[in-house]
Amino acid sequence: MVRILLLNAKVVNEGNTYETDLLVVDGYIAQIAPNLSGQHADQIIDAKGNYLLPGIIDDQVHFREPGLTHKATIRTESRAAVAGGVTTFMEMPNTVPNALTQELLADKYAIAARSSMANYSFFMGASNDNLAEVLRTDPRTVCGVKVFMGSSTGSMLVDDEHVLNELFRESPMLIATHCEDEATIRANTEYYRATYGDTATAALHPLIRNEAACLTSSSLAVELARRHNTRLHILHISTADELPLFTGTADRPVSLQDKRITNEVCVHHLWYDSRDYEQLGNQIKCNPAIKEAHHKEALLAALLDDRLDIIATDHAPHTWDEKQQSYWQAPSGLPLVQHPLLMMLEFVQQGKLSIETLVRKMCHAPADCFRIEKRGYIREGYWADLVLVDVNQPTTVSKQNLFYQCGWSPLEGHTFDATVTHTIVSGELVYQNGAFLAERAGKRIFFNR
Incomplete structure (x- = not known):
């Protein structure tokens, strides 16, 4: 003992x-x-x-194992997490192979049981053709079902309207969505490729993955959830345009634990804005995109009045060489799980939120939202x-004190x-x-x- x-x-x-x-x-x-x-x-x-403080609960990370272990592993990224005060994570299914069966999901739990420094859960992945498999998921032992309602990798884009309707109608458990409208993104990509060609830079990213792409998809998710009374959690809200979809403190009729539609905001959408592409370029290329400054200001205000529920990272590491490719080839995502607490404590120091609010949004709210047993308080x-x-x-961020396998951070040099x-x-x-x-x-x- x-x-x-x-x-x-x-x-x-x-x-x-x-x-x-x-x-x-x-x-x-x-x-x-x-x-x-x-x-x-x-x-x-x-x-x-x-x-x-209670340990931070991060409800959205990409730890890359299995299949993408040249970028990261559950062991390396969970070590980075606990070094930053993140004691629990929920990891996404777009590994290789995608976690689209109960057997593949069980494989990830087995890896974590052998190697994770932090507490863990994994999302079951949805596709256009695995509804029966999704419905086998045990709500008590799995954090939720992840639905990519926008660009993704492999077979994880769910764009069949019939499948989406059936999934929202039949799922007995929380559905977490990545909301960006695929048709909007494809049309914008075609236009900017034709206009800029090989001279394109990451500054175009918020124009391609724009406000309309986010709002169109988030609105569809909310409409489906309301139609079927689905337990919906929309990930990484990035625009002021989406905020009217959600209710704040004055309008909330139930506790967060009983709320049917919840959401998260990520630290990078609160920290960076489109002006940062000039210095950081592909380092902060992510989906949904970091957008103009007025969005992060609106997101912070919505966090404070409870239109936004949870703070997370969407930690998504890639190798430095991958990020050094041209804009069109560089993958989206950035490593953040070692520093979300320090980032938000800087907001506390600046008077933008209280330390009690930080704890509520990063510890209590994820525990309540997902109904986690005996954690978060x-x-x-x-x-x-x-x-x-x-x-x-x-703390000054440097390569010498990073624990990510990818070995870099957009925060390097910041104290x-x-x-x-x-x-x-x-x-x-x-x-x-x-x-x-x-x-x-x-x-x-x-x-x-």
Whole structure:
């Protein structure tokens, strides 16, 4: 029985911040109270008044295994995640082969059981021809079904209207959608290829994958969900245009846990805007595209009034050489899972949101939205997924302190005011002051459905 005692921690949880001690016993939070210094413990951590947060839950990552392990693996990216305070991830099905059968989905769980530092779940993939297989998915053991309603790889684009209608009507579990209209993107691509040819740069990306592409597809997803009362979660909202599809605090009739249509915003759509293509180019090429500055301002406002529910990363690593290709050939996606907490803490330092809101959107909301069992909160009896942050110890991002297999980040050279000093995953201290203390600690997460 492993016992970890944290002393003098400034706990941020459920809208409050207060100083206390915390005892972890055999994986779970056993006691939260002041003056626990007399308790026996195998490991004692003096937090010295630093912030203790629930572990971050990232509901959208691409860890590339199996089949794309030259880019990343579950082991490498989960290590990067816990170094940044992300203790739980939900990974997408567009690996190779695509996770379109229960057997292929089980293979990914087996890989994670052997190698993941963080807690894990995996989305079941949908295609135009695997509806029966999708309906075999167990809602208690799998986070959801992923539907690409826009450009994707392999056979994962679902553009058959009959299939979409049947999927939304029949699915007993959460459907997570990538919403970009394929016809709009194809028409824009044809136009800009003809206009710019080989001189095209990433600055064209938000024009090709534009606001209309996002709104058309998101509107269709919402319409289908309302028609069939489907549990819908729209991933990576990137435009102000889509925000009227969602209700905010004043209009919300139910708790987030009971809300039928939810969404996420990604850190890069809050952090970057189209002006950043000049310096970063293909490094920030992603789908949906990073767009003009007024969009990120509207997204932040919607996050604060609860039209947007969750903050995630859509971590999607590619090799540096792949990203150095021409705009047309360079793949979309950027590595982010090591730094979302530090990015949002910078927003806190700038007065753009409170640390309590950060915790609500990155910890509580994902747990409530997906109905995760005993995670996402600092509560007695819950799993001990915890991250300790020193907000007075700067971190400068460099190749030397990146843990991604791809070895690069668009944030290189940026200095954050804070540092993640300790990460506890399922009751095990796995990361401390830049060093990993375990080979694996992650556990499969389960859902109250």
